[in-house]
Amino acid sequence: MPLVNTKEMFEKAYKGGYAIGAFNCNNMEIVQAITEAAKECNSPVILQVSAGARKYAKPVYLKKMVEAAVEDTGLPIVLHLDHGADFEMCKDCIDGGFTSVMIDASSKPFEENIAITRKVVEYAHAHKPYVTVEAELGTLAGIEDDVKVEHGSESYTKPEDVEEFVRRTGCDSLAIAIGTSHGAYKFKPEQCTRDENGVLCPPPLRFDILEEVSKRLPGFPIVLHGSSSVNQEYVKIINENGGDLKDAVGVPEKQLRQAAKLAVCKINIDSDLRLAMTAGIREHFNAHPEHFDPRQYVGDGRKYVKELVKHKITEVLGSVDKA
Ligand SMILES: [Zn+2]
Numbered sequence: 001m002p003l004v005n006t007k008e009m010f011e012k013a014y015k016g017g018y019a020i021g022a023f024n025c026n027n028m029e030i031v032q033a034i035t036e037a038a039k040e041c042n043s044p045v046i047l048q049v050s051a052g053a054r055k056y057a058k059p060v061y062l063k064k065m066v067e068a069a070v071e072d073t074g075l076p077i078v079l080h081l082d083h084g085a086d087f088e089m090c091k092d093c094i095d096g097g098f099t100s101v102m103i104d105a106s107s108k109p110f111e112e113n114i115a116i117t118r119k120v121v122e123y124a125h126a127h128k129p130y131v132t133v134e135a136e137l138g139t140l141a142g143i144e145d146d147v148k149v150e151h152g153s154e155s156y157t158k159p160e161d162v163e164e165f166v167r168r169t170g171c172d173s174l175a176i177a178i179g180t181s182h183g184a185y186k187f188k189p190e191q192c193t194r195d196e197n198g199v200l201c202p203p204p205l206r207f208d209i210l211e212e213v214s215k216r217l218p219g220f221p222i223v224l225h226g227s228s229s230v231n232q233e234y235v236k237i238i239n240e241n242g243g244d245l246k247d248a249v250g251v252p253e254k255q256l257r258q259a260a261k262l263a264v265c266k267i268n269i270d271s272d273l274r275l276a277m278t279a280g281i282r283e284h285f286n287a288h289p290e291h292f293d294p295r296q297y298v299g300d301g302r303k304y305v306k307e308l309v310k311h312k313i314t315e316v317l318g319s320v321d322k323a
Pocket of ligand 1: 144225226
């Protein structure tokens with residue numbers, strides 16, 4: 001099976017009340033961890049690449065590694081550009097064999113966002129085979145590679161904008177802002193309460209906005225960015241093995257599970273993979289200070305990422321046996 005676009009995947013996910021995991025990748029071990037986990041769960045999966053990943057690993061390596069994963073697993077896999085900054089970057093990926101792209105013009109005024117998105121959609125849909133396009137309305141706080149928005153400067157998606165935006169752009173899916181945020185520090189401590197163990201509890205997602213958007217766009221796939229949960233077990237392993245991550249906090253998995261049952265068909269997860277990889281490597285080094293073979297410690301990182309992805313597929317996304 002060749003790489004696929006998101007069209008059929010999202011149609012099934014919408015009807016089935018689950019979401020597809022969109023995991024960021026930038027090296028071989030992460031690609032293997034994600035796709036081996038997906039294989040064991042018989043789950044479809046989206047591997048996404050940011051501008052930062054393209055700079056780090058070179059597009060050609062990423063493309064070939066993802067193709068290798070398709071050959072190795074036989075799963076339906078999408079190769080997706082995360083946060084395409086402009087038409088040129090999207091065009092470059094479409095020409096290079098990506099099966100899906102995101103054009104993120106969400107920081108631009110409404111009309112400009114529509115014009116840029118429309119241009120990408122026209123190019124992507126004319127491509128054979130058809131490349132799907134994700135667009136964004138509203139802005140998330142936080143930091144992800146080249147995308148940086150200060151806390152306090154984020155803005156929720158306005159439901160009254162979505163029908164016109166989707167109609168005029170022709171986009172295939174829409175990322176909305178309902179209170180998720182990029183990075184491992186999604187909320188400032190003062191936005192949160194603390195539980196009895198002193199762990200931060202973030203403000204709840206704005207399900208009212210999600211419901212209003214899905215009422216206005218029946219059957220249309222919605223995307224959530226910045227949806228790592230910053231599982232405290234990994235933060236604890238990192239901090240117990242020489243790390244220093246203070247007050248790292250994410251979106252509770254229960255809320256993401258709820259969103260996946262509604263119109264959300266794609267949930268983006270990046271920081272959680274980074275934390276799992278770092279936890280595995282730090283723990284390995286602490287236990288084996290004499291080791292210097294990268295296969296030993298990166299291999300432990302890969303094992304942790306794979307366990308995490310299996311957990312996400314079964315407990316959060318609900319995409320088990322949907323391949
Ligand atoms: Zn994002």
